[in-house]
Amino acid sequence: MARTLIHAPTTARKGEVIEIRTLIAHPMETGYRAGADGRTLPRDIIRRFACRYNGEVVFSADLYPAISANPYFAFYVVADASGSLVFTWEGDNGFAQTESATITVS
């Protein structure tokens, strides 16, 4: 399991636009670099990121090798109901990770 950092408010007013920031520890090996033995290192990247709010995808992204190691995303979501924010990362070599945060909307 890769380490993740998720910044999302735990409480919000209904209709408020909240900022969500996520970071995941991952080398994002591009597949273009040479290793110590001179041979090209195989690609190992996260290809897809998605954020679901109460089961519905609100934001998703396809990633390419040009994304830095330890991919970071900051985006906004409208807090319209209490519930869960679920973040998923999927990538090469069967990489898959899911993290969640709960939010209370008043």
Added chain:
Amino acid sequence: MSAAWMAPDRSRRAVLAAGLGAGLCVAWRPARALSDELTNALRGFTGGAPTREGKVNFDIAPLVENGNTVPITVTVDNPMTAANHVQAIAVFNEKNPQREVISCKLTPRMGRASLSTRIRLATTQQLVAVAKLSDGSYWTHTVDVVVTLAACIE
């Protein structure tokens, strides 16, 4: 006495002014036209639909010291309502091994069309951010970036 003394001084001022003017011309040079590489990449994203410059703001440092992590923010001037929202944002580069940088799908539930992330840049190059709106129009913002330490070399 004073006339003979003033003449060379004036010409020196003229030379200095000309030099300053030339420097300003370089600094204010408008962004160069979209390269063929980027035009092709954009065509792949839009499916041949026309793109217009505007609405999108691609925020990136013009001078990058380390190409391994370059913070970028793409913001689109849009209310993000069900009737009028940004459906997708993509970023393309000119000189990395692959043209694509990121391609995202947005929904009206985001409330604000803004995305920040960190990217790699192999060398000094041109980048373009493109947004697809719900009315089917495409808007772009092109930036030129100077990279002093490149990614992907070591």
